[in-house]
Amino acid sequence: MINKIYDSIASALADVKDGSTILVGGFGDAGLPTALIDGLIEQGARDLVIVSNNAGTGDHGLAALLKAGRVRKIICSFPRQPDSTAFDDLYRAGKIELELVPQGNLAERIRAAGAGIGALYTPTGYGTLLAEGKETREINGRHYVLEYPIHGDFALISALRGDRWGNLVYRKTGRNFGPIMAMAAKVAVAQVKEVVELGEIDPETVVTPGIFVQRVVQVA
């Protein structure tokens, strides 16, 4: 019997190694897998590369992971926010590496990783600082920049509902990076509000098919 349901966050994250690349879902706090991030802090892996749209705010979620000194590099589109002090302090002190990526390129590079695409030409960023040093090509009169996929060792995502095969549905704008990050990681771990029986999620409404999800943990 296939059973991707893990009974604890600790067991779902036990094999995260130092130096791993971790894709973390969420846009601001919507869809942020806070319980999994807390579990990652507890688990203790260091020297991580985090891929996420933002770099954490306040003292919870990604900000807490950063503050705990676990992150070597962050790949994101929008680290600076009114209360992103954990990131700001590390960045100003030269203690964290930042790869700034336009949000659509971030999404497409993650999607490409999940879809087995070797690289992609994107018009976004052409002629800007963020494309400096990158290969470009003119295709049908338009300029494009060559960008490479972003693979994850793990993806930590948040969904509303999941079943033991790993099928997921999300909630409103909390969906954001979840579906593509699940595809792009070797091990996708989803925290869900509710675990349901097989068949309870209408197949017509499954957003992430279980093939992309390896572990599901229910959180309060």
Added chain:
Amino acid sequence: MKRLDRNQMAARVARDIPEGSYVNLGIGLPTLVANHISRDREIILHTENGLLGMGPAPAPGEEDPDLINAGKQPVTALPGASFFHHADSFAMMRGGHLDFCVLGAYQVSTRGDLANWHTGAPDAIPAVGGAMDLAIGARKVFIMMEHLTKKGESKIVKECTYPLTGVRCVSRVYTDLAVLDVTPEGMRVVEMVEGLDFEQLQELSGVELLPPL
């Protein structure tokens, strides 16, 4: 001259967005445009974090942390709305499906280059978000900005001195003084506020503009 205030600028932009359009409004000044779209027009607002059919802010107490806009403010979803993931959301921009975006700017060049993400200050923490994708993705890119900086320098320039967001991507600029189109010949004045003439606008802008047709 009768300089437009922020709401008058927003109302002016809203007049140019026709029934049936799919529109993304940038963070800040452009957000005001939503308040000026007349109710007899059906216009679908897109937010980059995965919602088409975005409605106004919820009533106090009705906020949902899973229902936010690109500025991470609580919003509502109108009947007919849809949710989607980030790769689809940016495909809507990059793939040319979005009719309009309205963005703020630090500078726009007469060729239509846009600078709106980074001041270039060495100690500034850079953040780009979806600005570059919107700038090159939407079919028409409208810029809404004050014509002059607080120091009185023109934000319409020959060459942007701030780092670029996109190259030759701007369609039209709405300022508190004028509406200007980026054309193959240069930047053409479409209209000016009452009490301002072309020579004065040219003088204030400090770049060569084309007179209204």
